[in-house]
Amino acid sequence: MSPNLIPKTGSRTALDPQIQTFLTQNSSLQLGGTDFLAERKHHTQVFAFHNHPPILQASIDHVEFTAIRGPHGTIPIRVFYPRSGEEQKQSRDAAALIYFHGGGYTVGSVDEFENGLRILAEESGAQVYAVEYRLAPEWQFPTQLDEYLAVLEWVQGKGGAERGVNPQLVCGGGDSAGGNMTAALALRVKDGKGGRAQPMRAQILLYPEARIPFDTPAASENNSGIYLECNGIFSFADHYLPRGTPPSHRYISPGMQPISSLRDLPAAAVYTNGFDPLRDVGVEYASKLDEAGNQVVWHHFDTLPHGFLQMAPWSEKAMKATKQVGKDLGELAYGK
Template sequence: MDPSRLHPQARAAMQVQQRVPLTRATLPAARLSMVRATPAEVGSAPAIRSVVTFDAGGVPARLYRDADHDAMPVVLYAHGGGWVMGSVDTHDGLCRHLAAASGWAVLSVDYRLAPEYPYPAAVDDMTRALTWLRGPGAARHGLDPGRIAVAGDSVGGHLAAVTARRARDAGIRLAGQILICPVIDPAADYPALDEYGLDREEMRFFWDAFAPPGVDRTQPDLDPLRADLTGLPPAVVITAELDLLSAEGERYAARLLAAGVPVTAARYQGLIHNFPRKLALFDAAHVALAQLAAALNRW
């Protein structure tokens, strides 16, 4: 890849977080590094009307609302972090921005992390939170159980895609799905883009932590490309040119379209993995956020 393709803001952004080689032994340091980099990457978040942390059907979650009327549509959000790091705190700023820009409520799920809790823990936590959203608890928080979208960034995009398929299989009609720089393919042949942030060895570590050797990674809960995609809700898929995950995200978008699912897929040129979360570093993050808010308002 021609280095001149790298956006100047991406070049600066890669210096913000201290990179820790990922092993089981260094994982605590990697988790802390992500937390410490968050203020510089995400910046100040807008003040919104209500932020409440509570138990959503046995799963810790944080609800963002920027309006006080009842029956608000809601985004069920899964954070990124390789299934092994990240939390509602590292994604607090992004969820605040999304709630403010879209007018939807956002329920951010603090799902269990690998390797302490490998597959299917995170997937099951998302499903449990979705079940809670469709019950009386959500109505007590002023949410519309009939108008729910799923969303996530990086591995959160994977969890959102799987949750959308599980919902369809259960006869639940979702409003849409938002996949931001998603992880999709456990058998991906990653391109040589390691110098731009997320690298191939990190992805191998993430997959081995989440779905350890011996787990069948060809099942649809782990490989959404192998699932029947017909009847899934409309999708927005955001990818970045210099993200080693861009090809699999775009392949999934194409598969959705071929299955008759309405899809908007946008590749942002010169940018790197998960730029939309880094609202303090990328002008394009705000453009992507506006695109996501517009999609929600159409749904």
Template sequence: MPLNPQARAVLDVMATTGFKLAGDPAAVRAMIALTPRPQGEAVTAVEDRMVPANGAEIPVRIYRPDDARAAKPALIWFHGGGWVIGSLDGADFGCRMMANASGCVVISVDYRLAPEHKFPTAVDDCMGVTQWIAENGASLGVDGSRLAVGGDSAGGNLAAVVSQLARDAGGPSLSFQALVYPVTNYDYGTDSYRENAAGYLLERASMEWFWGHYLRSEADGASAKASPLRHTNLTGLPPAIVITAEFDPLRDEGETYAERLRAAGVPVELMRFAGEIHGFYANPAIDEGSEAARLIGRAVGRALG
């Protein structure tokens, strides 16, 4: 498929700004923070809270699609950004759509970022928040027995890893995982890395920058906590939806992970968005990004009942 014209327009704008995922992470974050953000869909309530996890207080943002008093199932969402950038504000547009489309509470997690907090801090923050919600969901108006995890890019990596850790530890019980172009392997040897190494927003050099800041050493990349594709046993994991994008270096590792889940007996829905780039998901400038966010929301709603 040709590149989606709206994706091309995004790339053209990025080219004029000179934005690069390179250099000092703090400077990149500051530049992103100055980018205007459109108003997202209205939801009934949005609340910022702190959750104790992994020896810290982790900020979360809670989206409620209605004012029902009964405890509701929840999607715990981990934002993208290569474990180095990304924020609650950056995930806000998509979280609102997912809450409305699912009818579930969405809890967005502001895990700590690298390089200030290297691997496995982000994993342990996300696992700790998930455990806390499972045990204390009632205090948030959430049914802790009906939980899904999800995320995009690095957030998809964290959702996949949390699903594996929860299964291996015997809990908390997770009902579903939503993985949007997830990072699943510390490896640059796939066809999609070769085909999309440059020119499509996320580049091979970008991923080298992200991994370089995230990992403490090369050896960390071999761990399933960093590369969930390398886990030797994928049986018994929650059902999944996996979304990939055609012009994305991460396309093949996401699809390979979906295929391995399916081979292990895990129900999986895999969708590749033709003509799209990494970063299209919940992107206000790309219509299919909103469609994908609502699709994820509906899948979560079905899975959590």
């Protein structure tokens, strides 16, 4: 979008009825409640691909389970190869998306995001590398960014070369906390602290936690009862931050950084939702990136909540939004 056309806050209309039905049928499903260990189990029971009825399982050409040795130990990686990207793979010109899932740094696994990532792969023609990174609070910042960087270097290097990936077409992406880490890694590489890694082709930010939403209309409007509990975001931040690391740290809260320090970043696609406590910090970050002169694609879904990628099988509007992410990924990666 052109500079200054992205607002500072978002809006909401009426919650998608199919999402409302899903949330009603899964009334105990929440993110950011009082027991993150129970949430880990419950999310796997509801969202894991192997628990989906076959009719809801998105198809893919094939899936590879692999791993690399990272700075903190083995990093499991699940690679989704789309049928739509076979020609690019064979010509060694395939795009790739490294994906760090959401869950407040604390909850979640690749199993829960597989269905949505299959859709992104087929819609874009890009291979998707979903990372089973180490979770907080057992592992804190910067462990996760270290692992993200290790995977980026691997996909841009030997790992991607062996799979037909063009190292110039490697994107990073994630939702919620994963969006935060993607934005942070883009800054880290820009700052010359990315080791051998080159800048990402693009950053795909689904409802990112660009900063803590303590002062936004969305934090009040969507405080509780719509899947993501706003006040629980503070607990997740506490899990992630070591003592002595301020929340304003450049690689903790990209959305708090001045516009002058956000120039010359990879193209960004940012997605925000009306019924999401992170709505306005995501809109704000998209606006800042835009004002800084970066290429920004912004989509706002005013009837959807946080987590639409996982909820796509149960909602036509969430499915449409997920496919839009895949379409944008293909355009940004391949320059279509």
